[in-house]
Amino acid sequence: MSRLLHQPTHSLTQQTSPVMGRPRQFVPAEALRDALAVFWDKGYQATSLDDLTAAMHLSRSSFYACFGSKHAVMMAAVELYADELFARLETVASSMPAVEAVHAVLAAIAEVDAGRRGCFFVNSVTELAPHDEALAAFAQRHVARTGALVVGLLERAGFTPALAQSRAAALLALTIGTITLRKAGLPVPELLTILSQAQLLLADTTPST
Template sequence: MPAKALRDALNVFWDKGYQATSLDDLTAAMHLSRSSFYACFGSKHAVMMAAVELYADELFTRLEALAASSMPAIESVHAVLAAIAEVDAGRRGCFFVNCVTELAPHDPALATFGQDHVARTSALVIGLLERAGLTPELAQTRAAALLALVIGTITLRKAGLPVPALQTILGQAQLLLADTTSAT
């Protein structure tokens, strides 16, 4: 799939959502004729799935790099959460979260991909928490709570909460990470 055309489609879906994006919107943004669009991507759904996968894979690559850095594990967790939340990224929201909330209840393929992406992100955070000294069980429950906090922060960002309020909310992660040594 042509990378630039896929990125152009991703931006259209991100701006308008899947349902509100027409084939004309996509072909215009991607600089493709309808026949080229269908020959290259097959369908609107296929291009949306490819765009979501591209976005999620690129984000996960950034998260893996943060996790593999030389920072202490808890600092890496904070860096991963901040990278996911992107509190200063504006009201567009997170493309992955936008797609999942719009479509996953009625789109089994996207729901499965969404669950897989959340699972791999959770496993990354769990690994960092275990490296910081939490038991596997506690790392699992704290990772779930931390990811729920981040997704909520993303949703509130999209709703227009100011950056300082979002930072305060995301700062609540400190409470879940404050005393990892006595939590084991």
């Protein structure tokens, strides 16, 4: 869970005066989810501070006091999204046989029927990582832990460690490509056909010579 959800100077049930409407109980975790939704809809650059404070029901002073900056909120939102996704992937990975689990993990990442909104993590990395060192570093850690999860499943399925590494990288590249094509508007049947190519990478546990 993001470090920004545990600010020591703010109670999780602190009263605040929202920008619009009547006061409500202020829960930083809920406010962060509100911010995540705005970033996901508009992207980081197109999201204004007014957009965030309105969605989070915060005055500007309360926003800065609790979260510090727009960038800090973005980082916290990306971390929250990625951490929750990874927790779901771990649950999937532990609940079925190895090869079946790989397919299920890839399907959970790709979400081919989720529409053109895209994946919040992939959207954020595409927009910001080339010029945002903090986000790029977190993205690399998240991709590495996801890759390690897939590698572990492949090794359980009988792949050698070296082959498991290369196949896991290819499988994740295929999945991220599927996400990109989903955002571009490809129909679900075509996305499923693309993602089904993972079967070719899972069919042979013997290294090529």
